[in-house]
Amino acid sequence: MAITTDVRVDGRASDQLRDITISRNWLDHAEGSVLVEFGRTRVLCAASFTEGVPRWRKGSGQGWVTAEYAMLPRATNTRNDREAVKGKIGGRTHEISRLIGRSLRAVIDTRELGENTIVLDCDVLQADGGTRTAAITGAYVALADAIENARAKKLLRNANAKPLKDSVAAVSVGIVKGKPVLDLCYEEDVNAGTDMNIVCTGDGRFVEVQGTAEGVPFDRAELDQLLDLGAAGCVELGLIQQKALAK
Amino acid sequence: MAITTDVRVDGRASDQLRDITISRNWLDHAEGSVLVEFGRTRVLCAASFTEGVPRWRKGSGQGWVTAEYAMLPRATNTRNDREAVKGKIGGRTHEISRLIGRSLRAVIDTRELGENTIVLDCDVLQADGGTRTAAITGAYVALADAIENARAKKLLRNANAKPLKDSVAAVSVGIVKGKPVLDLCYEEDVNAGTDMNIVCTGDGRFVEVQGTAEGVPFDRAELDQLLDLGAAGCVELGLIQQKALAK
Amino acid sequence: MAITTDVRVDGRASDQLRDITISRNWLDHAEGSVLVEFGRTRVLCAASFTEGVPRWRKGSGQGWVTAEYAMLPRATNTRNDREAVKGKIGGRTHEISRLIGRSLRAVIDTRELGENTIVLDCDVLQADGGTRTAAITGAYVALADAIENARAKKLLRNANAKPLKDSVAAVSVGIVKGKPVLDLCYEEDVNAGTDMNIVCTGDGRFVEVQGTAEGVPFDRAELDQLLDLGAAGCVELGLIQQKALAK
Amino acid sequence: MAITTDVRVDGRASDQLRDITISRNWLDHAEGSVLVEFGRTRVLCAASFTEGVPRWRKGSGQGWVTAEYAMLPRATNTRNDREAVKGKIGGRTHEISRLIGRSLRAVIDTRELGENTIVLDCDVLQADGGTRTAAITGAYVALADAIENARAKKLLRNANAKPLKDSVAAVSVGIVKGKPVLDLCYEEDVNAGTDMNIVCTGDGRFVEVQGTAEGVPFDRAELDQLLDLGAAGCVELGLIQQKALAK
């Protein structure tokens, strides 16, 4: 695939991520916490570790990891009403919370975790496209921190438990003005003919592939290009996660 | 890709659909209605055509198509509580309703529809895996009937309006016991390592690709096999839809 | 009472039921299931048998039978919003669910049932008047099947337990154009001055009598005529139930 | 029918009402208001008259009358949770609100009312059986007052408008210890084999008949006795209403 060098709305190459920042320990109380930034997209990921599991999992010897995603009312260009005020969670929120949870569970060995629960709260403080992929990428780091915190407190199954089987990161790809591009900002997102979210493990395998033709359906060749672009982007994000965790 | 001929739980070849039945005009009141069966999975799809569009679309000259998915309490092996009684729609229901709506809109030319709304109600009477893909496949036929019904009543933009740009069908694929298979029944679904839903237009292009690693992440080769299998299944379903509409 | 032979909207005699069809085992999963049709009114009744009883009944040695009624959005001439989407059950739905539950409990010996619960889900697939009476009539058959199913699995109190004391059926009667008629279809229902639902046991006694003057209040003579007509209709329905169960 | 003179729990004859008190103008703000007492059952009925009608009735030239029933948490022997706190109206509340509304509308000529709305709020301050029948009986008086209040303010269709076609009252009857009795108190109600609510107009015709076999189904002879008893009770209540309105 030829990487286009045409100028994107923010001057990036088609296979170029936005500036990625991962700030660990952004909160004082949470067992793990990260403020993750994909350009202007800013998501606060807090990992809460609690002993015990939901009732349906008791006695299984296995832990549980879940996630909740939400957006502050003024994360976006115009204000959105609060879901708490409306009295119900919208379909999009539900869908993204479930995606984040599944993505993290893909790299968790629940037996090694022991009967403990980790909830990942991903709150979008500012949105500029790619909030769900930023959330997954940041939540992984918060999750890793929460697990090390639990290890230190001797709350895991044993001292050498390895609840994390691999890392996980996510990125969006899409076809904008007929060309495949990586990590779409909001302006690109609204103009994308096809929009795809790719979630990969650190070893390059796929956890989730979600592609949607917003306008014109896409053919297999386009799909292949998007998969290549997304997989490469996840590799890059994996390195940034590693670097952040090494600090 | 070698098509395995090993016996599946119900004796099908790996690339074989279940028995598909599409019964049109199953209801007396709806503008279009289909009882679609993928083996034991049975979904009632009702298309309701109403003149006018939601407020946010008024004056646009464009129509609107949306969908709602639900499952009867005893569609499944054990009874599920009603969402109406619980007082809220669950995340899975929301997600599938949105998927069906997007899939149908992918083949609709909203300008040709004129300022009219079509709601597709997809109610699962009995579930045995693949309810969302059966719903999309059946809803397309109900939608086509509702459009012809509207044409007869002169409610479309004009007598020759072509609101349908193409047909759309969907099928699930997955990796079961290490092998890619088409159109999973419930027993296969719960044992699938990877589960993917493919939505394609009649001309073989992709509208949605949603793959999830339930257990082990999947690699690119597996992903390619699944895409091949799903695309071929959709072609077959497209022919069945055509035959049903020709009656 | 003189039975009028004037032609009704669908040509029936004033004391004539619509065509009644009771299709047993319409679903594969439910312990009992019936698709009941009163003319164009079509209700799917599913009986779910589960061991155990609600908390307030534990240790009583008695079982519990309850019912939930609902209507698909496009069961009717124009589409109704889903109660799950509105986030609450309407008054009419509540009222009918309670009526069905009470009617079935009237013929249940809860001691003979043992500490088991049977939920009857009555979902109206198509409505043309008399949905609640069709639901009761069909639900009785599904209930009988669920009990025999439980007996076969040795889940009842003992092998000879008789949880069913009698059969139960229901029918609507009303005064249309000044004349008492049996089993009103929708068009008759909206024009009825008085509308009454009669629920009777197989031995001809009353379980419920619910009469409402929609327009002009009714006098005792009219009430007596309606009671005669309804009781006779229930007898006829009881025979149809017997025949269905004998198959 | 032989009226039994056996002593009931509170010493009444089988056809004897409890002490009935109707206190008009119990509130300062409402257009009509009544504290109605059937023995220890105490219901506050407030009629709110407002100009205009709900949207679906605009331009019809007709008014609208509706009712809402509720019970204070400690109206009963043990405290019930508030429906507002639970976040939803229960089935019983819905059912009774609808019954009261229908009963009052049976004596209203909505054309004579003009495009005005009257809401009857019936709040049970203390419950000792028969709250719904007390509510209907009291609400009629509050309604009559609200209409005269509106007439004085020249809000009716014209000066001689007769929105009230008749009066309406309600009473419960039931079979207790095998004998038909009138106006059951709570203790009788829980022991009743059959429980029936009768709503009649001042001229002795029926508006609603709702009979339920709580235990053993009832036969036609018993039903006839209950209807006689209830109709006679309503006549008596109609006189008490007249007397109250004459003050």
Next chain:
Amino acid sequence: MAITTDVRVDGRASDQLRDITISRNWLDHAEGSVLVEFGRTRVLCAASFTEGVPRWRKGSGQGWVTAEYAMLPRATNTRNDREAVKGKIGGRTHEISRLIGRSLRAVIDTRELGENTIVLDCDVLQADGGTRTAAITGAYVALADAIENARAKKLLRNANAKPLKDSVAAVSVGIVKGKPVLDLCYEEDVNAGTDMNIVCTGDGRFVEVQGTAEGVPFDRAELDQLLDLGAAGCVELGLIQQKALAK
């Protein structure tokens, strides 16, 4: 502070309470019940005593006292929709319920109460300003009665238990037309520049002070005047409570 003798809307002196009436045992079922009237404001306070405490308090040896406030739809000049119908409790209702609960707990020794719960339901039958302060003042008397009732039934910690440490009463004060006044009626309330609720114990100390500048912010001198006025009003209410309890 000079007490103004200018005529208020209802002719009272600036430091004069409205006519206060406390009617005990207004209900037959509740362990304590009071109809309290501050002029035309009329609140029914019912105290429900139940053995046991909420789960989070079990085994603590301490009891719990809480309150719920609500207003009947037609307590006010124009009808308000029911919160149960709207499906949620409004902010104002929540706020007042919490205030009443805190105020009563301030005079309760939960150890002396033993593991028992008392719920105070304060339902406003008619509102003319000062409903929350009337509710607190009346609820205290209902609470005292419920405690004596429990003592008689030997449900307290022991025969000499003193769950009540002191009495508590409340009154509103405000600046109307530039002058501090006591116990505002509705008409004064809407015109008040500053509105303050004072809750005091029988020994003259403060439990709650809640002052709000509705229009112009208030200075320290005004605040001092309001505190003096409110504290004196509470002393007077305490005497009225004593007198009521002495009956």
Next chain:
Amino acid sequence: MAITTDVRVDGRASDQLRDITISRNWLDHAEGSVLVEFGRTRVLCAASFTEGVPRWRKGSGQGWVTAEYAMLPRATNTRNDREAVKGKIGGRTHEISRLIGRSLRAVIDTRELGENTIVLDCDVLQADGGTRTAAITGAYVALADAIENARAKKLLRNANAKPLKDSVAAVSVGIVKGKPVLDLCYEEDVNAGTDMNIVCTGDGRFVEVQGTAEGVPFDRAELDQLLDLGAAGCVELGLIQQKALAK
């Protein structure tokens, strides 16, 4: 009043504020936005300016200012469930949102604002006591920025419009270990016998005074000390706000 110099939990003097930080323009989209920190308490305040007012205010020539307060699930030591997931706003949230709105409206001249609406979203990212007072203090600055932003876009009543009559700030005071202290952190808050929130305008007058005896009721002398301490704290906060706005 003698200012105690005893060491508080974090070493502050009794009349000493925590470190206060006000970071303006923390968000890119909002018309005004502030991250305000009172020690470890961190609140994100976003002001959303929109043309037009709620329906009930249309045509009045006056604008509207309102606020919504919320806390992220892991702002606190242990995770709290989301109110959106629970489907309703809790009493505390309601109460604080209303307090913030009233406090800001106290310094707004709605006529000068013109028919525009400003919503202040105050989301607590981290909580360590005093979140509502931090929210008010920060929201004022965001509000001031939103107004200047609107002035620049010529959206105010006129070029010289002065919608802000004064500044407003808030602080908590309380009696901890028997001594009055300023700006309580969480650990002090839970141990406080009395807890009071003071809201003052820049000119030193009171907008809100909310004092609650958590344990022992407080006397007038203690109340006076708390008012002195709080008023002085607000003066200090006013200077910090000025400095922040001057940058």
